[in-house]
Amino acid sequence: MIKTIEWTEAGVVMIDQRSLPSDELYHVCRTHEEVAEAIRTMVIRGAPAIGVAAAMGIALGVQNLATAPPADMDLAFDLICRTLATTRPTAVNLFWAIDRMKRVFQRQRSKSIHEVAQLLRAEALAICQEDIAANRQMGAHGQILIPDGAHVLTHCNAGALATAGYGTALGVLRAAVSAGKRLLVYVDETRPFLQGARLTAWELMKDNIPVRLITDNMAGHFMKKGEIDHVIVGADRIAANGDVANKIGTYMVAVLAQAHRLPFYVAAPISTVDLSISNGDQIPIEERQPAEVTDFRGVRVAPYNVAVANPAFDVTPAAYIHAIITEQGIAWPPFEKSLPVLAGAAGGQLTKGGRHN
């Protein structure tokens, strides 16, 4: 069992996803600033996982405040939240988790700072536990869509490492395997950060699920040859109309899947749905530093001073998506009808008002 993130006496402990799979290092964050830095530098990544990290970061920040209580507790809490909110802009789970923590704080702020810290810690741990449970539910719902013998392409890492555990897209594949289905998973290496080659391949091999690693530009070739027949990915933010922001390259995979008439599925918790925005054009797309493209692990690849684009995400229009698998069930098109129903069933946990953009 991979431990993506854990609350310990020493602080918030994360497996360092920058050094996997060659080194299994654990990164300890003792302050909320360190958690924010870990999110920013991708020690931890994946929309649900950074939601959990942000919640634990807030709990850690307030716990640290308790040793020297500030004059203005509201301001201090707000600063902690802001530090975590300004780490990465695209995944909405981050803001959703911060909002949950804020609501606990607002309800409990009359209590002693020690009690508030304890309640925030309990909320962060609940978010963590609920995420694993949601992934298992997603798996139970979604595995029906994956037939025995399927050759499934996945892009990036929507696995245990992208969540508190089990995974979203990989959770569905794990559930299909648990149901006795034999799968072959084509893994896009996912440049520039190589989440596929480094994380997805590693996770699936640990579970003895057959994988075949390819570079991102091979997916079309294998679809044309009939060697890939299904696609499943995660999501960082889903607009009310079903447009999906996910790791750069997801849109390319979706266009290829449509050209080859293959089903294209998205698996994500309801916390990834952002009903406050009507379509994907409104999702902020993070631009990351050029070095991710020009270098790899300290090895320079491209010429010095080359101009580089490095959008970390893209938006796949709803029209390319056959189904969105959530812990509340499967949303089918038209998503502007099905998503609010599933989101309503999740009970008011949604972000509101578009204030994150």
Added chain:
Amino acid sequence: MIKTIEWTEAGVVMIDQRSLPSDELYHVCRTHEEVAEAIRTMVIRGAPAIGVAAAMGIALGVQNLATAPPADMDLAFDLICRTLATTRPTAVNLFWAIDRMKRVFQRQRSKSIHEVAQLLRAEALAICQEDIAANRQMGAHGQILIPDGAHVLTHCNAGALATAGYGTALGVLRAAVSAGKRLLVYVDETRPFLQGARLTAWELMKDNIPVRLITDNMAGHFMKKGEIDHVIVGADRIAANGDVANKIGTYMVAVLAQAHRLPFYVAAPISTVDLSISNGDQIPIEERQPAEVTDFRGVRVAPYNVAVANPAFDVTPAAYIHAIITEQGIAWPPFEKSLPVLAGAAGGQLTKGGRHN
């Protein structure tokens, strides 16, 4: 001026394309076996360039024979040709160049070995010179298709480094710039060997042509945003019906171009056209070693023992291609009609009989 390959007193000298752009090293081949190894290990790559290299390799091999003439000259020559023919299977220019050298040998074999060696060297140098001239012609014909202000995506390296000089696809872009057009060239990094990031970006920057380096999986995103409006690539083999084998990922780019209604052009010399095969399904696709995918310039990326696919090329069906630019002019669909006309104009230099597969 980049010197991709040169015949010198010391042997055949190539710029080592494995170490560019960080190191500008020159690799000297003193035997035909060393030339074959240089082709196999991609010291030199690009369909026209490996054609030139094979021709020079044969000339070098026969020159070396002259110091100790073999009992059976025909057999010795045949072995040299075979050593060069078994280096890489996809690019037809390799076999086309070997065939040209064979024809010279067959015509001249009654002469002294020193004379034969000299004539073969002259033929290899002619192939080299003709390639540069063909690229300049391609540029003159093709640049008409590229409007001022175009944002052109290219995949892999179809530049000076892929040829004896000037380039095929990049030759067309160079000619457009020479004609006063302002271009921005989006360069796919082109995993796994990174010809785009390492070679194309380097070449274009040397010529002060504006480039923007992206990972392969970003092309769709920038097409959707309207930031890429044309695509031009090279080719390793073109079937009689216009199906094009080119670097892995070309097919993906073609599907994306079609989905966004962008023109998709191929630039290649007539020697790349293989009229002996009716369609792309018959083109042998080279599978290269997994280490190209699992490692990044000697840095291990993927888990040990991961299963990997590494087809070096894919086939883009003719239906995706708007025009094929050759030194004899532009071929328009239907290519099964236009290609033989242009090939005929080139005068019987074509490979025949499908014996290379």
